[in-house]
Amino acid sequence: MSKFLHYSPLTKKYIMSIAGLFLIIFLLVHLTINIFILPITEGHEEIFRKAVNFMTTNLLIKIMEIFLFAAFLIHIVNGVTLQIQNWLARPVRYKIEGWSHTSFFSKFMIHTGIIVLIFLIIHFMNFYFVKLGLTNPPQGIVPVANNHDFYNMVINLFSNPTYSVLYIILILLLGFHLNHAFQAAFQSLGLNHSKYTPAIKFIGNLYSILIPLGFIMIPLYFILFA
Amino acid sequence: MNIILKIWRQKNAKAKGKFVKYTLDDVSPEMSFLEMLDFLNTKLIEQGDDPVAFEHDCREGICGCCSLYINGRPHGPGKKTTTCELHMRLFKDGKTIVVEPWRAKPFPVIKDLIVDRSAFDKIITAGGFISTDTGSAPEANSILVNKKHADDAFDSASCIGCGACVAACKNASAMLFISSRVSQFVLLPQGKIEAAKRVQDMVAKMDELGFGNCTNTYACEAECPKGISISNIARMNREFLKAKVGAPKDLG
Numbered sequence: 001m002s003k004f005l006h007y008s009p010l011t012k013k014y015i016m017s018i019a020g021l022f023l024i025i026f027l028l029v030h031l032t033i034n035i036f037i038l039p040i041t042e043g044h045e046e047i048f049r050k051a052v053n054f055m056t057t058n059l060l061i062k063i064m065e066i067f068l069f070a071a072f073l074i075h076i077v078n079g080v081t082l083q084i085q086n087w088l089a090r091p092v093r094y095k096i097e098g099w100s101h102t103s104f105f106s107k108f109m110i111h112t113g114i115i116v117l118i119f120l121i122i123h124f125m126n127f128y129f130v131k132l133g134l135t136n137p138p139q140g141i142v143p144v145a146n147n148h149d150f151y152n153m154v155i156n157l158f159s160n161p162t163y164s165v166l167y168i169i170l171i172l173l174l175g176f177h178l179n180h181a182f183q184a185a186f187q188s189l190g191l192n193h194s195k196y197t198p199a200i201k202f203i204g205n206l207y208s209i210l211i212p213l214g215f216i217m218i219p220l221y222f223i224l225f226a
Numbered sequence: 227m228n229i230i231l232k233i234w235r236q237k238n239a240k241a242k243g244k245f246v247k248y249t250l251d252d253v254s255p256e257m258s259f260l261e262m263l264d265f266l267n268t269k270l271i272e273q274g275d276d277p278v279a280f281e282h283d284c285r286e287g288i289c290g291c292c293s294l295y296i297n298g299r300p301h302g303p304g305k306k307t308t309t310c311e312l313h314m315r316l317f318k319d320g321k322t323i324v325v326e327p328w329r330a331k332p333f334p335v336i337k338d339l340i341v342d343r344s345a346f347d348k349i350i351t352a353g354g355f356i357s358t359d360t361g362s363a364p365e366a367n368s369i370l371v372n373k374k375h376a377d378d379a380f381d382s383a384s385c386i387g388c389g390a391c392v393a394a395c396k397n398a399s400a401m402l403f404i405s406s407r408v409s410q411f412v413l414l415p416q417g418k419i420e421a422a423k424r425v426q427d428m429v430a431k432m433d434e435l436g437f438g439n440c441t442n443t444y445a446c447e448a449e450c451p452k453g454i455s456i457s458n459i460a461r462m463n464r465e466f467l468k469a470k471v472g473a474p475k476d477l478g
Contacts, residue, residue, distance in 0.1 A: 008429055008430070012439070089398035089438030101445070101448040109441060184442035187442050188442065188463060190462075
């Protein structure tokens with residue numbers, strides 16, 4: 001068991017990067033569905049409900065869900081393990097430190113990571129555990145028909161401005177995490193290339209702005225117009 | 227110029243150290259940082275005090291002996307300079323300068339500002355070499371080397387092993403150092419032969435010695451006096467993955 005757990009830090013980083021990149025793709029899929037909560041097109045509610053129905057009943061998605069949870073678990077466990085090793089590598093701290101020029105968000109990955117984890121737990125209690133019947137659906141201005149009525153659950157949650165503001169802050173912090181994560185994942189996998197790295201960095205920056213922006217637009221709509 | 231120094235003083239490896247404040251007048255802006263410390267030490271010796279211990283040798287930025295974590299940065303505020311090449315004109319008159327030794331678990335303090343960097347030697351011993359027969363020099367054109375690879379290998383080999391990368395890294399990671407060593411060999415035909423074993427042995431040694439892990443903050447690259455690029459780290463990550471996946475099991 002100890003041999004199984006004690007694998008090279010580089011291997012840990014590969015696994016973390018692959019799991020992270022998988023989560024990055026997942027976020028894109030998640031947002032693609034969520035965006036239909038907004039009245040961006042006619043019958044947006046219908047499209048959202050159909051997508052939810054597909055995501056909760058399709059067998060292939062259910063199999064992917066196992067991979068998703070595994071990715072979350074692996075990413076978190078490896079991240080925390082590496083961080084503890086990192087703290088132990090400098091038992092005596094500097095009196096003055098951190099004046100070196102570095103990528104800003106990279107210094108706070110464990111902090112933003114923990115905040116994202118807290119957000120994930122809240123998110124699970126509001127939605128996933130409701131689906132499993134473990135927690136009660138969020139109540140509010142509209143009645144929730146059943147465990148799969150995510151549309152009305154979202155409306156109930158975002159009709160509470162405190163929740164909406166909290167959601168926006170947490171998504172912003174997720175954006176900070178993503179900003180460093182995207183290009184770092186490629187670097188850890190050894191994919192640094194004089195031709196492609198600038199493009200990867202550009203896409204990473206774009207991704208870390210557009211994805212959080214997309215998620216933030218939803219509660220913002222409720223704060224401003226609902 | 228007049229300066230105030232806050233220097234880490236520690237009698238020996240076991241002693242509990244502390245910062246000691248010194249005020250130094252008549253410091254010339256033309257002095258190098260080490261000359262300023264010599265100036266301080268002369269005064270301390272004249273007063274009958276123990277001089278500040280710090281490591282130095284060539285004083286022209288090539289030996290990798292000098293270290294010092296100055297005002298929160300290894301080798302101080304200069305760009306691509308070692309502490310010996312750092313001049314006092316980069317500091318403001320009347321300001322406090324905080325001088326600390328490198329801080330990392332594998333770099334224990336020996337005395338004052340001197341740390342034991344033999345962990346780097348252990349990593350080199352683990353794989354930072356090529357096994358070659360001795361004898362007369364081979365014919366130069368019998369093994370062709372791509373110019374770009376030769377240049378990159380040279381750049382990687384310009385690492386002086388000072389340890390600024392470890393000192394700068396928030397995780398005390400030695401990845402830039404090791405990756406420069408891995409790169410300088412793997413880019414050349416003679417080094418490719420032992421590439422798979424080398425990278426695995428060096429990474430295993432790094433882990434064993436208690437260095438931290440790379441979190442891609444790139445502080446190492448920013449502080450390296452020789453401007454070693456983090457693309458070396460990516461190359462090492464690639465080489466390690468290749469070795470782990472593709473190399474035979476009994477390689478070591």
